[in-house]
Amino acid sequence: METRKAVTVKDKAATVRPDIVAPAAGGNGNGATQEEEILYLGIDLGTSRSSVAASNGIRETVASVVGYPKDEVAQKMLGRSVVFGDEALRRRLSLHLYRPLENGVIKFSDDPESQPEESARHLRAAGDLIRYIISLAKPKSGQLVFGVIGAPSQASQHNKRAILNAAREVLDSVLITSEPFSVAYGLDELDDALVIDIGAGTVDLCRMHGSFPTAEDQVTLTTAGDYVDKVFEQLLRKRYENAQFNRNMVKRIKEKYGFVTGTNERIQVDFPVDGRPTSHDITEDLRTACASIVDPIVKSIHKLIASFDPEFQERLRHNVVISGGGSQIIGLGKVIEERLADMGGGRVTVVEEPVYAGANGSLKLAYDMPKKYWEVVK
Numbered sequence: 001m002e003t004r005k006a007v008t009v010k011d012k013a014a015t016v017r018p019d020i021v022a023p024a025a026g027g028n029g030n031g032a033t034q035e036e037e038i039l040y041l042g043i044d045l046g047t048s049r050s051s052v053a054a055s056n057g058i059r060e061t062v063a064s065v066v067g068y069p070k071d072e073v074a075q076k077m078l079g080r081s082v083v084f085g086d087e088a089l090r091r092r093l094s095l096h097l098y099r100p101l102e103n104g105v106i107k108f109s110d111d112p113e114s115q116p117e118e119s120a121r122h123l124r125a126a127g128d129l130i131r132y133i134i135s136l137a138k139p140k141s142g143q144l145v146f147g148v149i150g151a152p153s154q155a156s157q158h159n160k161r162a163i164l165n166a167a168r169e170v171l172d173s174v175l176i177t178s179e180p181f182s183v184a185y186g187l188d189e190l191d192d193a194l195v196i197d198i199g200a201g202t203v204d205l206c207r208m209h210g211s212f213p214t215a216e217d218q219v220t221l222t223t224a225g226d227y228v229d230k231v232f233e234q235l236l237r238k239r240y241e242n243a244q245f246n247r248n249m250v251k252r253i254k255e256k257y258g259f260v261t262g263t264n265e266r267i268q269v270d271f272p273v274d275g276r277p278t279s280h281d282i283t284e285d286l287r288t289a290c291a292s293i294v295d296p297i298v299k300s301i302h303k304l305i306a307s308f309d310p311e312f313q314e315r316l317r318h319n320v321v322i323s324g325g326g327s328q329i330i331g332l333g334k335v336i337e338e339r340l341a342d343m344g345g346g347r348v349t350v351v352e353e354p355v356y357a358g359a360n361g362s363l364k365l366a367y368d369m370p371k372k373y374w375e376v377v378k
């Protein structure tokens, strides 16, 4: 299986953006030039992980989890009022834990009135997470920060507004794009390509045809990584009634062994039974769970291809690119490719850097986007 590499943006770090006139253009009084003043960020805000790629070369990724100390003892022990990522997961017993993003958008942001308190808490956690991710890129004091944030392709206007509001305090200008478009842009796949970003909350498909994709070019499915975990857990519970495990454990097993191809090897893992570690064969259930996302993906590919200009359909079919954490399921590209045979054949490639493909593309977009597309938030 071939992999696809992102176009490097390193060389561009030194280019001046003549079309973007920074509010403090002309220097900040200490002799800095405009290009030094602006830090460009590509941000991939994900249900499971969020990543940033910055024009100063920094790249960071963090689990999209925010924790607040449960009480004064927890606060004293932690020495902080908020904890992020894997550390928050490790210390979850002392924390009120939030995963503020669901399907890549801020939870409850579509209908805040339905649960105002929950909505406000998630909004606060999302804001803290976005600020934290941006701080990981180490902007210098006084530096202008322009960020392109990737969200699922069908995030609503409400969702996008909530992301914008959360980013307002820490970014000077912001642009929200659809995640698969960012991936496509980063790979320079702007023409006759079908990009599929397989995340935790959503699978986002986007058809590229040499101009900005519109709503008709995009499909968002909720049968993504979290769905695989749910199916896997249900299958295992049915098969091994006495085994003890939780969703987090099955997710880790999936990330280690996830596959969809035929295999003669058996995958054995230990689960406690009555407190005693006991080996269990999980091969078939893992394959079935991983394969459960294939059908909806193939149907959506079919929909996007069948409704495309007939002259270009073949080119599109032969240029399907998969990215996101879920693209690491062993054999997924091959199985999708096999299913494309029914539609006249096709070719599927996997991006080389599934974790950073979105953030890299968003960073590249940040360099290239003319001023009119940016929303000045400060």
Ligand SMILES: Nc1ncnc2c1ncn2[C@@H]1O[C@H](COP(=O)(O)OP(=O)(O)OP(=O)(O)O)[C@@H](O)[C@H]1O
Binding pocket: 045, 046, 047, 048, 049, 050, 103, 104, 105, 179, 198, 199, 200, 201, 202, 203, 224, 225, 226, 251, 254, 255, 256, 258, 323, 324, 325, 326, 327, 328, 329, 330, 354, 355
């Ligand atoms: N090696 C792997 N094999 C299979 N699945 C994996 C692997 N590594 C990560 N995943 C899964 O990929 C998903 C996370 O992918 P990614 O980080 O792209 O999602 P996200 O951007 O946080 O989610 P979304 O885009 O839906 O908001 C999770 O479901 C995770 O379990």
Ligand SMILES: [Mg+2]
Binding pocket: 044, 045, 046, 047, 104, 179, 197, 199, 200, 324, 358
């Ligand atoms: Mg994602």
